[in-house]
Amino acid sequence: MKIILLKKASIYTALLLSSFVFGQKSGDLDLTFNTGTSADNVVSDVVRQNDGKYVLSGQFSIFNSNSNAAKFVRLNYNGSISATAQNIPTDKSYYITAIQPDQKIFLATYGLFQRFNTDFSVDNSFSLSQFTSVPSANKIVPLSNGKILVGLITNGYFTKGLLRLNSDGSTDASFNAGTSANDGVYQIVVQPDGKILIAGYFTKYNGTDRYRFARLNADGSLDLTFKTSLPNGTNINAIAVQPDGKILIGGNFKTYNSLERDCIARLNIDGTLDSTFLTPYWTSFIGRINSIVVANDGKIYVGGINIPQNFCRLNANGSRDTTFTSLGANGEVSAMIKDPDGKIVIAGNFATFNQPNGINQYGIVRIYGDSVLGTSEIQSQNKIQIYPNPAKDILTIKTENNQKLSTADLYSSNGIFIKQIEFKSNSEINVSQLPKGVYILKIKSENFYSSTKFIKN
Known part of the structure; x- marks a missing residue:
């Protein structure tokens, strides 16, 4: 499965990859x-x-x-x-x-x-x-x-x-x-x-x-x-x-x-x-x-x-x-x-x-420093889907082969840690109380680690 991202986010990823290609x-x-x-x-x-x-x-x-x-x-x-x-x-x-x-x-x-x-x-x-x-x-x-x-x-x-x-x-x-x-x-x-x-x-x-x-x-x-x-x-x-x-x-x-x-x-x-x-x-x-x-x-x-x-x-x-x-x-x-x-x-x-x-x-x-979407994390993106994106109330995360998620760290768009979310019976995140804007999720399971962005409407 491919992760569902907006076109803007895809362009961002492409630009990020180009920074590795050109050797910075x-x-x-x-x-x-x-x-x-x-x-x-x-x-x-x-x-x-x-x-x-x-x-x-x-x-x-x-x-x-x-x-x-x-x-x-x-x-x-x-x-x-x-x-x-x-x-x-x-x-x-x-x-x-x-x-x-x-x-x-x-x-x-x-x-x-x-x-x-x-x-x-x-x-x-x-x-x-x-x-x-x-x-x-x-x-x-x-x-x-x-x-x-x-x-x-x-x-x-x-x-x-x-x-x-x-x-x-x-x-x-x-x-x-x-x-x-x-x-x-x-x-x-x-x-x-x-x-x-x-x-x-x-x-x-x-x-x-x-x-x-x-x-x-x-x-x-x-x-x-x-x-x-x-x-x-x-x-x-x-x-x-x-x-x-x-x-x-x-x-x-x-x-x-x-x-x-x-x-x-x-x-x-x-x-x-x-x-x-x-x-x-x-x-x-x-x-x-x-x-x-x-x-x-x-x-x-x-x-x-x-x-x-x-x-x-x-x-x-x-x-x-x-x-x-x-x-x-x-x-x-x-x-x-x-x-x-x-x-x-x-x-x-x-x-x-x-x-x-x-x-x-x-x-x-x-x-140039490190990256929220570094090379190893980009490779793991095919393991998850997030939808809807943009999200208003509930953001759903699906994994390849329905792997169980453990936690997700939520960051603001400027990299400030907001909170850690612990997944229990489902893989949904309530984002209704978040102000509108761009956020970063760093998602962890037993077998992989992945980062992605989503937009809160």
Whole structure:
């Protein structure tokens, strides 16, 4: 049987196969991402819309010779400029961007915090007028229910490092944080079960000792079952949750729980150190990891400063992947995201990437990584059917010879894990509660493993 896919998805697969035919390998620059003269200064953050476009923010005053693209710009998938914003102060540097499920866009820096409509106009339905001063956000995480987690820089006006806002910008009084974090929160990651990982400069959360790293329950209360042990004077700059629930942390630490771990560690679900994850021993001096991306094949991309080439890849057990021959960046990597096609978008303060005498492509590149539909998975596609596609309420999966399915991992179109589905008496998935869009299913049985896309109408 052949898998039932839309024509668009078939074209996607054909393009993916062509990347193998023409010999691109992991770490190679994707030259189809053409940003022209690119940025003239640092790109601090990058996020991806559901339609494949990218939103960038940073310190640049020009992007690809366009002065209207100062500090904040949207790019098409091919790297060309899609949209620029009007009436934002260009004397600021913008460090934080975020995208809501409805694709509205946040932009924030010291003393400025705005939401934009999808056409890049200012969204006047979002107001922070309840505050006497504009909060300076370190991190913004929109939630699927429309609420917004915000990590703040604390000061005389804001003594809480973490807030949850309603969709209109008002404070969510139901968020049970108490006195919250007593200093700035710089990283926020929401686990699939709704629990919230935070990192920053705080030493207490709601009066309980938690040195710079903690996990909260979904209602904002402190999760007392989660144990942490970060050395004094060190920080966590990056957090990534693996599909199995284990947690990768990156920063400038050299130990965790008194055991050597050089800038990166993996934790068990309860926060204890995963001793099976090796430490790569980057340098004899302090480096820093700013961003971690877990690939679909389990390998781990890390970006930062003073780690080898400021960017490299690890095996799933933490050892250095010596098959990955990328020359990395000639400056700091500040942010990375993974596309559904396995490509990695990398932003930072660099002028060349993966080339000893590289071209001037300041601040943003895209490279070939792994793929959601890799070669082995493409070969297994003849084992399943999915229908209807697009689906409205129920998605049915049929297997060759009626093989029993075990689980399916559901991902958003930009590769974010949503949940795991366990098959019992039938092979149907209720998708009625999913927002409209493109999704990825990674389906497992006793005899094969396959990935495919479907569209929710």
